[in-house]
Amino acid sequence: MGRSCNTNVRDVVENGDANTSSYKYPQRYLGQARSIRIVMVGAGVTGIAAVKLYKDTFPDREVEFLIYEKNHDITGTWLENRYPGCACDVPAHAYSYSWEGNPRWSRAYVGATELYDYYKRRASQYGVEEFVRLNHRITAINWDDKSGKWTIDVTDLKTGTSIKDEAEIFINGAGFLNNWRWPDIAGLHDFKGKLLHSANWDDSYEFQNKTVAIIGSGSSAIQIVPQLQPVVSHMTSINRSKTWITPEFAAEFAPEGRTAFFSEIQKDNWERNKDEYLQYRKRIESSMNNFFSMQFKDSELQKTVFENFSKTMKERLGHNEDLIKKLVPDFEVGCRRITPGHGYLEALASHNVTVRTDPIAGVTAEGLKMADGSVIAVDAIICATGFDTSYRPSFPVVAFGKDLRDLWQDEPKSYFSIAAAGLPNYFIMSGPNFPLANGCLIPCLENNIKYAYATAKKIQYDGIKCLWPKQEAVDDYQEYKDSLMDDLVWTGSCSSWYKNGKRDGKVWGPWSGSSLHYLEVMSKPRWEDYEIRYLSRNRYDFLGNGRTRLEIEGGDLAYYIREPGATLV
Known part of the structure; x- marks a missing residue:
């Protein structure tokens, strides 16, 4: 069993731990992955994408994956919100997954029912039902430092029974506008x-x-x-x-606004002519990503x-x-x-x-x-008074005796929106200062999932027990973010849920930059920003017995050899 994530390995060595002189390399090869489990909460647009990307990232299913969803069905926002006129503000063709559009959207700005139907079909195609437990509400998660896992308390809402689960990695995909609340009005x-x-x-x-x-x-x-x-x-x-x-966002693509419907001829053409449809999607996406300069006061x-x-x-x-x-x-x-x-x-x-x-x-x-x-x-x-925008999770998230809800009582200080100092192997989809008003949204949600999976791979292959952002990294980002926000409209002279309903508070909502800025920053983890604890007291234990997967399982042992003009691969 690995040491506590709070144990300083250097102190152990200097104090003469009995095992220091008896280290023995493990009998496994370099690149031999350990089995881990990921549990996620929320089967909305992000959760559906998480299943698709899980299959892409872990095709051999060497990682277990499960989503708990409190509702009786999937799609999150577009299942829950059905008030009159409920629709997407952005053009539908900019509200699809980056890897595939939907040439058969009925109109430029679609309503909740059509959005639900579309994402429900995507979920069916990706096989989401295999990975989701509906009518299950997570009530608490606690980090067990001895096992290096999150222990997860779940209630089966149909039977009322309590369930215990565990996972090395927890992904909070409940969303930033999920916990609705009544206004605080007397009587x-x-x-x-x-x-x-x-x-x-x-x-x-x-x-x-x-x-x-x-x-x-x-x-x-x-x-x-x-x-x-x-x-x-x-x-x-x-x-x-x-x-x-x-005016409507990207209105140049739908001059008639909400009444702009696409003809069957147009939809058939997009379905047949993939290049033409891709160009159309890219033009809308570019338009959505091309207004950040407006955000400077x-x-x-x-x-x-x-x-x-x-x-x-x-x-x-x-x-x-x-x-x-x-x-x-x-x-502003x-x-x-x-x-x-x-x-x-x-x-x-x-x-x-x-x-x-x-x-x-x-x-x-x-x-x-x-x-x-x-x-x-x-x-x-x-x-029509909105949601809890404090970014505090709706259930206890406890590690090393501290609850994230308490840590973020006054201000949710995240690391690049996706993680928190002191929370091991915990990732937040669309957390504080996520680009929710900075350009296109869906690619940034996809990026969050990819980021969490990249971390899962590092934990798998590098002998890591747990990791979290260093406090100094979080503090430095907060300082940078607050400095840039001074010049952006979100710190302007209004009260806003971006500032938790305050007029002069710090901005918790949008990212400190454009959506493209966020995608580039988050394209790969900055491991130097992380506190990392290993399964073994020797961080290089993952090197194994000196041999590689290619040598053990077979393959091209000269994969690095190239010859100009040769067709042999």
Whole structure:
């Protein structure tokens, strides 16, 4: 059994450990992998990709792999979010896996149901069902330093029984917008009408001719409002913060916006002409990756979009001065999440909508009680108030007596978004300062998986028991990140979930650079940034008996010989 990950090998040698002089090389060859197990939580878009990349990376399945998913089905976000108007903000052709597109998307900006269907089909093709345990919720993980494994507590939600599992590596793929929450408003659950949350929608409720209050002005509310406004008798929109409502992302590829559908002829052509379709995908992806200069506060592009978006918002509000004062931001474009709100401003300017920006004092049985003492009586209250954005895991993650939830109580200090100091063999998909607003998202999620698997291979082949980012590496990255953020819009004069709802807090949301910057930085691990502990007291134990896999299993023993012009491989 290997030594504790806290044991300093040099101290052991200097203090004359009894085994120091009796070391014996192992009877195995160089390159002989040890068996390890990876457990992941979350079978959303990232989890589905993780199965596909697992098969690519470990074709001989020398590594075991399992995903626990709390829901009854896969796809995560696109299973859970089904509120009216729920759709992807970016063009669908930029919301596919990098290794294969979908030439048969129905339109430029697709809805939740079509996204669910697409990723469900991908999962079937990749054989995801073999690696996923549905209706299983992870309740805690604890690092067992003696065995060099995570012990994992799981609840089978169908039977209520508790399960114990273990793995050398744990991947947290639960997502950064997964744990929805009710707003902290006094008396909220005293309301006698229909209370809904955008992330826990009830399709059975009928809104026709109802009076409705919707709390929130983020992306969910922006999609819900134009869907419900035409059918309700009256809507009160509580806009606690201003939001930049922008044109569609990569709109040059879909001038008709949300109404842009692809013909069957176009879809058939893309399916037949792979090169043409690839070029189309690359053009959209390039467009999405080509706006980072806007994120600098003093850039010319930032000044231009500020003027343009202000102008278009005012026009869409019908130049209503009261609404302009309430809704058009004066802070930097992108300081809060920008959202292409198709029909949103027009809905807020409609005859049956009232926009309120004053504080809510509480909720009564009849509706909302405002700070000025007035009561807004309604049939239904919709809370489009988002998620827990603290980045603290939803279950205990304990190593060496410390819980990550406590370590990140005040600020989630990650290493390049993917790991945390003191957490052995623990990887976070889309963790703090992941590029969620920096360009294209999906390739960065894929990159996180590849990074974790590269580390798994090192653990497999190099005799490593555990590793984690050095504290000084985390501190240096945080210092760099905070310095660059000073010049970016995310530290601007707004309150934002990027700063955990604060106006002047540190930025926990986006990466400190473009998506392309992130992909290049994360293309391979910087092992010099890691604290590494080995299975043996001798770090070179993995060298084995002096022979290689080629010699033992057979193969080309002169693989390094080349001859110009020769066709022999």
